[in-house]
Amino acid sequence: MRxxxxxxxxxxxxxxxxAGFLVSGRISGxxxxxxxxxNVPFDxxxxxxxxxxxxxxxxxxxxxxxxxxxxxxxxxELDGRRVRLYAEPGKSVVLSAEAPDFPRSLKFSGVLAxxxxxxxxxxxxxxxxxxNVHPDSIxxxxxxxxxxxxxxxxxxxxxxHFRQMTExxxxxxAVGDLWEQSWRADAWTAGDRAAxxxxxxxxxxxxxxxxxxxxxxxxxASYYYQLAVTYLPRFVQYRAASKEAFAAWVVxxxxxxxxxxxxxxxxxxxxxxxxxxxxGSLTGIAxxxxxxxxxxxxxxxxxxxxxxxxxxxFHARFPQSIYRPEVDRLLERYLxxxxxxxxxxxxxxPAATLDSLLARFRGxxxxxxxxGSWCGPCREEFASHxxxxxxxxxxxxxxxxxxVEHTPERVRRQRWQETVRFYELTxxxxxxxxxLEQDLMKRYESRMVFPSYILVDKSGRIVNLxxxxxxxxxxxxxxxxxxx
Numbered sequence: 428m429r430x431x432x433x434x435x436x437x438x439x440x441x442x443x444x445x446a447g448f449l450v451s452g453r454i455s456g457x458x459x460x461x462x463x464x465x466n467v468p469f470d471x472x473x474x475x476x477x478x479x480x481x482x483x484x485x486x487x488x489x490x491x492x493x494x495x496x497x498x499x500x501x502x503x504e505l506d507g508r509r510v511r512l513y514a515e516p517g518k519s520v521v522l523s524a525e526a527p528d529f530p531r532s533l534k535f536s537g538v539l540a541x542x543x544x545x546x547x548x549x550x551x552x553x554x555x556x557x558x559n560v561h562p563d564s565i566x567x568x569x570x571x572x573x574x575x576x577x578x579x580x581x582x583x584x585x586x587x588h589f590r591q592m593t594e595x596x597x598x599x600x601a602v603g604d605l606w607e608q609s610w611r612a613d614a615w616t617a618g619d620r621a622a623x624x625x626x627x628x629x630x631x632x633x634x635x636x637x638x639x640x641x642x643x644x645x646x647x648a649s650y651y652y653q654l655a656v657t658y659l660p661r662f663v664q665y666r667a668a669s670k671e672a673f674a675a676w677v678v679x680x681x682x683x684x685x686x687x688x689x690x691x692x693x694x695x696x697x698x699x700x701x702x703x704x705x706x707g708s709l710t711g712i713a714x715x716x717x718x719x720x721x722x723x724x725x726x727x728x729x730x731x732x733x734x735x736x737x738x739x740x741f742h743a744r745f746p747q748s749i750y751r752p753e754v755d756r757l758l759e760r761y762l763x764x765x766x767x768x769x770x771x772x773x774x775x776x777p778a779a780t781l782d783s784l785l786a787r788f789r790g791x792x793x794x795x796x797x798x799g800s801w802c803g804p805c806r807e808e809f810a811s812h813x814x815x816x817x818x819x820x821x822x823x824x825x826x827x828x829x830x831v832e833h834t835p836e837r838v839r840r841q842r843w844q845e846t847v848r849f850y851e852l853t854x855x856x857x858x859x860x861x862x863l864e865q866d867l868m869k870r871y872e873s874r875m876v877f878p879s880y881i882l883v884d885k886s887g888r889i890v891n892l893x894x895x896x897x898x899x900x901x902x903x904x905x906x907x908x909x910x911x
Contacts, residue, residue, distance in 0.1 A: 446494075446495060446496075446516035446517040447492040447493070447494065447495075447516075447517065448492065448493045448494075448495040448501075448514045448515065448516060448517070448518060448519065449490070449491075449492050449493075449518075449519035449520075450465065450490070450491050450492075450493060450503070450514075450519070450520055450521075450522065451488075451489065451490035451491070451519070451521055451522070452488070452489065452521045452522035452523050452524075453483075453486065453487045453488045453489070453522075453523050454483060454487045454489070454505065454522070454523070454524050454525075454526050454529070455486075455487045455523075455524075455525055455526065456487070456525050456526040456527050457483060457487050457526045458526070460482070461482075461483070461505070461506070461526070462480050462481070462482055463480070463481045463482075463483060463489060463491075463503070463504070463505055464478050464479070464480050464481070464502075464503075464504040464505075465478070465479045465480075465481065465491055465493055465501060465502065465503055465504075466478045466479070466501065466502040466504070467479075467493050467494060467495060467499075467501045467502075467514075468499075468500075468501070468502065469719075469720060469723050469724075469753060470653040470657065470716075470720045470723075470724075471603075471650050471653035471654045471657055472657070472720070472724050472727075473502055473509070474724070474727050474728075475807075475810075476727055479491060479493065487526075493514065495514045495515065495516045496516060497516065497648065498513070498514070498515045498516075498588035498589065498592060498648060499513075499514060499592075499648055500512060500513060500514070500650050501514050503522075505526065505529050505530075506526075506529070508529055508530060508553075509553065510530045510533065510547075510552045510553045511546070511551070511552050511553065511650055512543050512546070512552060513539055513542045513543050513546055513589060513592075514539070515539065515588065515589075518538045518539055519537050519538050519539070520535055520536075520537045520538065520539040520540060520543060521535065521536045521537040521540070522534070522535060523535075523536075530547075530552065530553050533547060533552075541583070541585070542585060542589045542593075545579070545580070545583065545585070545593065546593070546596075549572060549575070549576035549579065549597070550569070550572050550576075550600070550604075551576075551593070551596050551597070551600070551650075551651075554604060554607045554608065554611075560608060560612060561627070562605060562608075562609070562624075562627045562628045562630070562631035562632075563627065563630070563631050563634075565601075565604060565605055565608055565631065566601050566605060566631045566634060566635050569600045569601040569604050569605075570600075570601050572597075572600065573597040573598065573600045573601065576593075576597045576600075577594065577597050580593055580594060580597070588648075591645060591648075592648045592649055594645075595643065595645060595646035595648070595649035595651075595652050596649045596650060596651050596652070598639075598643075598646065598649075598651075598652075599639070599643075599646060599649055599651035599652040599654070599655050600651050601635045602632070602635045602636055602639065602651065602654070602655040603650065603651030603652070603654035603655055604651070605628070605631055605632050605635055606632070606654050606655070606658050607654070609628045609632075612624065612628070614628040615628075615661070615665060625665075626668075628665075629665055629666055629668075632662060632665070632666070633666055636655070636662065639655070641655075641656065641659065641708055641709055641713065642709050642710045642711055642713040642714070643713065644711055644712050644713060647712060647713065647716055653720070656705070656709070656713070656717050656720075657717075657720065659704060659705060659708060660700060660701040660704040660705065663676070663704050663708075680703075680704075680707060681703070690835070693833075693834065693835055694834065694835045694837070694838055695732065695733045695736075696730075696732025696733050696801075696834065696842075697730070697732065697801075698721065698725050698730060698732050698733040698734065698737060699732070699733040699736075699737075701721055702718065702721060702733070702737055705717045705718060705721060706718065715745050715748055715750065716750065718737070718741055718745075719741065719745075719748065719750035719751075719753070719754055721737070722734070722737055722738055722741055722754050722757075722758070723750075723753060723754060723757055725737075726738075726757040726758055726760070726761055727757055728803065728806065729806040729809070729846060729849055729850060730803070730806075731761065731800065731842065731845050731846055731849060732800070732801075732834070732842055734758075734761060735761075738754070738758050741754065760849070761849055764848045764849045764850075764851060765845060765848055765849070767848065767851075769848065770853070771851075771853030771854070772847060772848070772851075772852065772853060772854070772856065773854070773855045773856065774844075774856055775787070775827075775855050775856060775857045776857075777857055777858060777859065777860045777863060778857065778863055779860075779862040779863060779866070780862070780863065780866045781795075781829075781863065781866055781867060781870065781889075782887070784827075784829075784857060784863070785827075785883055785887045785889075786887055788825050788827065788855075788883075788887070789885070789886065789887045790823065790885055791823045791824065791825045791885060792822075792823060792824045792825070792882070792883065792884060792885055792907065792910045792911060793824075793825050793826075793827050793881075793882070793883035794815075794819075794824065794825070794826050794827065794880065794881075794882060794883075794894070794903075794907070795827045795828075795829060795880065795881035795882075795883065796808075796826065796827070796828045796829070796878060796880055797829050797831065797867065797875065797877060797878060797879040797880070797881070798828060798829070798830055798831070798877060798878045799830055799831045799832055799833070799877055800830065800832060800834075800842050800843055800845075800846040801832070801833060801834075802877040802878065804877065804878060805877055805878040806846070806850070807898075808878055808896055808897050808898055809850040809852065809897075810898075811896070811897035811898040811900060812826075812850075812852065812897050814897075814900050815897050815900055815903060815904065816853065816854075818900075818904050819904075819907065822911055823885065823911070824907065824911070825854065825855060826852075826853070826854035826855065827854065827855045827856075827857070828847070828852060828854055828855065828856045828857070829857050829859050829863070829867070830843045830846075830847075830856070830857070830858050830859060831859045831864055831867075831877070832858065832859075839858065840858060843856075843858050870889075870892065871892065878896065879892075879893070880893075880894040880895065880896060880897075880903070881894060882894045882906055882907065882910060884910045885910070890910065891906060894906055
């Protein structure tokens with residue numbers, strides 16, 4: 428009953444009622460053609476599909492109305508610098524800033540001016556990376572900032588929604604900021620070279636998480652709480668000091684022998700792992716929101732492994748969820764593409780070598796895309812493919828997609844074809860076997876990265892093993908034009 432009351436207090440109803448939130452103002456000193464980008468996230472994830480680009484006028488003035496369904500943060504980005512500002516349905520805020528000193532020069536007026544000034548003043552609007560980057564120093568300084576911020580919040584006369592969300596942000600500031608700064612420091616992706624630093628980040632995170640309520644029902648709208656929960660599956664992986672310690676935890680958590688668990692995770696994918704950790708670590712509205720957020724993010728990013736099973740389970744467990752409309756909206760695309768006809772999609776038989784595969788397309792210029800369904804950057808590039816294909820329309824150009832998959836054999840083909848259909852990748856498709864994968868590795872001298880793009884001339888000769896990415900559209904088209 429308490430969870431239900433908290434849910435209603437947070438959101439006011441059993442569904443979101445979206446209303447316009449007006450953001451306007453002036454950014455002076457902008458470069459010609461500069462673009463502002465606004466993004467209304469479901470949680471802490473920046474989803475490009477939710478972005479609203481705005482080009483200010485010649486004097487830097489702009490105005491945009493965003494669809495806001497509840498009190499929350501929204502992202503505002505200029506030249507790769509991103510801030511998190513506060514919004515409420517039906518209200519507005521006016522911004523002003525000097526572009527060269529953005530975001531430090533931000534000033535506010537209008538209805539929500541004091542709320543956003545408070546967030547900027549107390550380190551909640553953006554991550555400051557100019558100071559000490561020692562993990563424990565970050566943790567301690569954020570804890571001090573949070574204590575001071577809470578005192579100032581109590582002295583202010585802010586509305587309940589803002590006060591509750593900001594209290595939670597301050598409560599979770601140390602955990603969330605450590606995650607943001609550790610990723611910037613490449614602490615988790617730099618391999619053994621970062622091992623000493625990784626130990627420092629791990630210890631700081633362990634201390635920051637200690638004593639925190641992961642099912643904090645009053646923190647559901649908090650950006651920093653959402654970061655802490657989103658990265659919880661990673662934290663479970665990283666907090667173990669050794670592979671043996673991690674394996675022991677996994678065995679205890681899953682209640683199965685480790686080899687059996689490892690095979691299960693390989694088959695069902697990373698989404699399954701994240702789901703199991705969130706489901707086993709959270710309760711109440713926190714669990715419901717976290718699983719909804721996982722579904723929304725994975726479907727938006729095209730990470731399709733275990734998506735169908737997860738969505739079925741979510742609908743069965745939470746039939747009246749306030750998050751269901753958002754979940755269903757994003758899942759609709761996945762369900763539609765999986766039942767659609769394969770128009771323009773041609774499934775090719777595998778080949779032992781790249782040369783034998785390319786021989787099938789002699790007389791055409793071939794754009795080869797080396798990718799995998801597990802590869803996030805590969806999937807991000809797919810959004811730029813239609814522009815390249817449109818420019819090449821009517822010309823002797825074919826698009827050949829070679830997928831390298833690491834999932835078990837029994838689900839590999841399904842995962843591959845699901846992703847191709849989801850992104851509606853017209854062209855020729857090959858699922859690489861071991862021979863073709865080894866041949867590709869030799870060509871790249873064992874330094875093949877994903878995604879990679881290859882250009883092949885009409886005679887079947889490889890002319891560029893490192894062609895421009897589709898997102899570099901003009902460069903790729905220029906490279907193509909030389910071969911036509």
